[in-house]
Amino acid sequence: MCGIAGICCINSSDRFDADTICSMLSSIRHRGPDESGIYLDNHAALGHCRLSIIDLAGGIQPLSNENEDLWITYNGEIFNFPELKRCLDKHNFKTRTDTEVLLHLFEDHGIECLDMLNGQFAFAIWNSSKKELFLARDRLGIRPLFYTIQDNKIIFASEIKAVFQYPRIDRELDCIALDQIFTFWTTLPGYTAFKGIRELPPGHYLHLKNGIITIKQYWQTPLCREDSSEYSDLKEASEKLSCLITDSINIRLRADVPVGSYLSGGLDSSGITAKIVNKFNNRLTTFGIRFDDPDFDETAYQKHMVNHLKTNHTELLASNNLIADNFDRVIYHSEKPMTRTAPAPLFLLSKVVRDSNYKVVLTGEGADEFFGGYNIFREAKIRYFCARQPEATWRTELFGRIYPYIFNNPRMKKSLQAFFTRGMLDFENPYYSHCLRWANTCRIKSFWDKPFQKSVGQYDAIGELDSFLPGGFGKWDILSRAQFLESSLFMSNYLLSSQGDRVAMAHSLEIRLPFLDYRLLEALAALPRRWKISGIKEKFILRKIFENDLPADILNRTKQPYRAPVINALTADSSSYSSNMVSEDMVKKSGIFDYNKVSLLLKKIKNNRQPSEIDNMALCLIVSTQMLIDQFICNPVKIPEPYQVDMVIDKRNKN
């Protein structure tokens, strides 16, 4: 896993110096501390910082093909590269890396090579003779890639902070992107929190040719392809999916360094870990998080799994103080305001993993989205069920089954039922599953200062979302629609970045996600919905798949959402950086929020009048937005001095 950066002229040539590209690399050196290289010619500059995982001695980049007209800078892993390499026997390989396999595949097949790749990647290939640039990102957006256009050049990198190293790039929050975050909890595909900085969406490529940039989608998340002839029964389906999961794990264990695993004690990470131990490595090292607060803690289940599988386990106690002390670093790495502090414990855990000399871990991310694990899916199913007979009050009792911990309070029962049945008759609404969440989140926009509200104007984020929907979306069943929204918005644009790549790579750790193997997702698309959520039992078929791998109490656990404390962490210490970010001075300086309202929120929190879910989210969004402005706009974090790269390929005078 690595960091990439580059600058490419759109329709002219220029004299590139090494300094800019070296500064860009320097700002993301956490992504690749092992070695670095740059390539320069009269049209393009490419940079690479490397975290060595495959072919430790031979994989320095940028790398060329045999005749040196194609140059690649690549971040990621192509897990099926040994199989792909067999079809490339006419090429002379200089290394044993997947990078070189990808480059030759591109050389032979062009853009179509993307369909052959099973992996997580973001890369740039520069054709120096044709003067064409090709950027691409993996199907689901596991690896990041940002770009902007300035001075008739395209400037791209793995992280926005590297793009900002190019001279005179404006640093301004994008009010439209903020409106999206304050609705969907994240931006829509292509947007970033910063004006003018774009993200190449997952499953897309960008092609620069003859001065024209085209961006195209090469893969669409498959969700609604119910083909009853595909599986004869549940047993056959679970066996087929089980084989796919096993193979997905198998190819994700390919590395020249040891591979560990995250283990929370939940169904997904326990299932992955058990399969690794049972089939591939019975001396596995695992890592997990503990919390002070019993509402978030899963230690008992985690310990149970460790004893069951006899892994070499290391745990991290994510105390409120640790979360508070590191939240600013999390925002620096994620480059986005956030509704939750949940990325902070994972940021801390990645350091523990690296300190244990591990560079790669497998995680259980993605199962909730594609196997139907989230409460928002079950909620939608129950609302739809209630809506068909609104008079049958017993139906609303079902909400208590998915939120037993709040429904246990007899005072809350009726109001909770009223809360969850809001808008339940509106099932023609394409966003039926999510409109309640979005409407609640939009309330937080009331904290915006009037002039900022004015700059957003009449922008309609949900209206813009319409343009991203696949054809026929409105006719899909409620679960498939909800899964699409959850996976293409929240997973791709938030979980895989802020809670995935960015907090892991902050400490030079590569995460690999077996549940996001595209073969598995395509097989799942053809699965009858009732095998994903049976009644209101979530991840029904996944439990069948792990039947022989897991103890019964783990197998039958109800999902415990992965959460971390917000208010207790962010307001505990009045002299902390996060408290300073919501001081009158700082709030007025940044000009996004109305200080009077922020102070009333803080007062409410201080008086401890049972802050609601929305209060928690509002505080987290306000603090994180303020931190983003402070660290990237008002007082930009200083990058380490540009470093001496290990390899310079200078073609500037030969073109």
Place this chain on the structure above:
Amino acid sequence: MEKTKYYNIIEDFIIEQFLFGSKEDLQRDFSLLEQGIIDSMGVLEIATYLEDTFNIIILDDEVIPENLDTIDNICRFLETKVKCAG
């Protein structure tokens, strides 16, 4: 309906506690749940506030939207409760 003596107290509480000062978003017969002004925890918060401020006891069965979902309903409910308590 006429504004009762409790009206302003309740309105101020909701404006400060849930709207953080934005008075313009509030109307007396708006459903606070439907408008997203409060969530389910908010209903509980209102109930606790009424108990603390007016020295009444609200039964679990009374914590329902019909009693606590609009300012008018809250005032009406409060009148009855205070009368009973008195």
